[in-house]
Amino acid sequence: MTAETAPDSSILPLDLRQDVALLTAAIMDINSVSGNETELADAVEAALRTIPELHIVRDGDAIIARTELGNPERVILAGHLDTVPLPLTEGSLGTVPITWESGVPGQGVLYGRGATDMKGGVAVQLALAAGMFDGGTAPKRDVTFVFYDHEEVEAVKSGLGRLVRNHGNLLDGDFAILLEPTDGTVEGGCNGTSRFEATTVGEAAHSARAWMGSNAIHAAAPILERLAAYQPLTVNVDGLDYRESLNAVRINGGTAGNVIPDKCVVEINYRFAPDKTPDQAEAVVRELLEGFDVVRTDAAAGARPGLQHPAAASFVAAVGAEPKPKYGWTDVARFSELGIPAVNFGPGDPLLAHKDNEHVHADAIRKCLQALQAWLAG
Ligand SMILES: [Zn+2]
Numbered sequence: 001m002t003a004e005t006a007p008d009s010s011i012l013p014l015d016l017r018q019d020v021a022l023l024t025a026a027i028m029d030i031n032s033v034s035g036n037e038t039e040l041a042d043a044v045e046a047a048l049r050t051i052p053e054l055h056i057v058r059d060g061d062a063i064i065a066r067t068e069l070g071n072p073e074r075v076i077l078a079g080h081l082d083t084v085p086l087p088l089t090e091g092s093l094g095t096v097p098i099t100w101e102s103g104v105p106g107q108g109v110l111y112g113r114g115a116t117d118m119k120g121g122v123a124v125q126l127a128l129a130a131g132m133f134d135g136g137t138a139p140k141r142d143v144t145f146v147f148y149d150h151e152e153v154e155a156v157k158s159g160l161g162r163l164v165r166n167h168g169n170l171l172d173g174d175f176a177i178l179l180e181p182t183d184g185t186v187e188g189g190c191n192g193t194s195r196f197e198a199t200t201v202g203e204a205a206h207s208a209r210a211w212m213g214s215n216a217i218h219a220a221a222p223i224l225e226r227l228a229a230y231q232p233l234t235v236n237v238d239g240l241d242y243r244e245s246l247n248a249v250r251i252n253g254g255t256a257g258n259v260i261p262d263k264c265v266v267e268i269n270y271r272f273a274p275d276k277t278p279d280q281a282e283a284v285v286r287e288l289l290e291g292f293d294v295v296r297t298d299a300a301a302g303a304r305p306g307l308q309h310p311a312a313a314s315f316v317a318a319v320g321a322e323p324k325p326k327y328g329w330t331d332v333a334r335f336s337e338l339g340i341p342a343v344n345f346g347p348g349d350p351l352l353a354h355k356d357n358e359h360v361h362a363d364a365i366r367k368c369l370q371a372l373q374a375w376l377a378g
Contacts, residue, residue, distance in 0.1 A: 014047040016130035020369045021106050021362035024123040028112045031096045034082040034157075037061040037149040041081055044147050047126060053133050054145075057167060061149035062159040064170050065129060067142045073311055074142040076176035076340065077128065077372075078331065079121045080151030080159070083114040087356035094358035106362055115360040116348030121179025122147065124347065124369045131373065139376050141311075144173055151331065155300065160331050164338065175311035176335040177372075181348035181360075184367060186316050187326040188240055188305025188343045189274050190333055194281050195249075195298040196268040198223050198289055204255070204262040213260035217253045220264040224248055226288055227268065235273035238305045240325040242273035246285070267297075271327065274302030274336075303333040306341025318375035319345065345371075 098112035148159030205213025253264030
């Protein structure tokens with residue numbers, strides 16, 4: 001899948017040296033809803049190929065760009081190129097093309113799809129790559145820039161997962177930063193996530209003669225009672241408090257308005273702290289729902305924050321903000337699987353991600369770039 005061919009010259013080149021907020025806007029104007037990343041990947045690749053110090057590999061709509069300076073330490077800066085679909089509500093600002101609230105490009109709040117998740121982060125990566133060798137000084141750490149497709153969809157399609165399979169050797173490193181939105185704080189590691197189905201079985205009968213059957217939905221009541229009564233844990237891992245969640249997220253049962261249901265399935269989602277493996281998380285659910293038929297349908301391990309690693313510690317010190325735990329599952333877990341400690345650090349409020357009014361302040365993007373520039377130079 002590796003292509004060393006020259007990119008399409010008809011693409012308008014991205015100017016990586018313009019103000020990073022304006023660069024963000026330019027990237028946001030290229031629609032890249034998951035599955036439709038090629039145009040943006042082409043533009044990113046073309047721009048990166050203007051930086052002669054970078055060694056570039058393209059795989060599908062993902063790109064790895066590495067410095068090869070022989071420094072003792074290597075950091076990975078990673079971000080996804082895709083976004084969730086555009087808003088369906090007419091007049092929503094979180095769409096393509098972008099809108100500057102002030103009417104002045106580069107000033108104030110920038111609205112559009114990917115504003116927080118995560119084209120500001122991608123713009124910061126690109127600006128860092130372009131500026132690294134300016135002024136004749138080479139960075140003290142080697143850097144691997146990773147841009148990938150299909151983050152916002154099923155895990156099997158993940159562009160990062162594909163890069164790990166096809167080019168795992170190019171993803172070695174001491175520390176990884178994912179530029180997902182964290183509002184400028186450092187969020188370490190992430191909770192794991194797993195899904196289960198708890199099934200009850202009854203006997204169908206006409207509801208006019210209910211005593212001839214047995215109601216599977218009623219039989220599921222204790223499952224819901226135990227879940228509702230469960231007090232989720234808060235677990236300290238490497239100095240950060242990870243708050244867990246255990247919830248019924250869907251329930252399915254019954255066939256008709258006059259039939260006693262013979263089957264009921266309760267779908268359960270357990271977000272577990274990164275001190276547990278998926279198997280240990282499963283044991284928690286099985287113990288709570290003892291006596292019920294429970295099947296695990298999905299699981300992804302969490303990631304320990306790894307903030308005691310020297311590269312991570314120096315990064316946290318340079319940013320100067322108190323690190324926080326990450327509750328949602330992110331691709332830091334993929335780096336964790338490779339044995340690379342990873343944190344999230346990026347511009348924009350994560351709570352605005354995927355919303356119809358997705359937006360980011362231009363200064364938040366600039367601040368993120370300055371923090372990373374200072375750390376890489378230091
Ligand atoms: Zn994201």
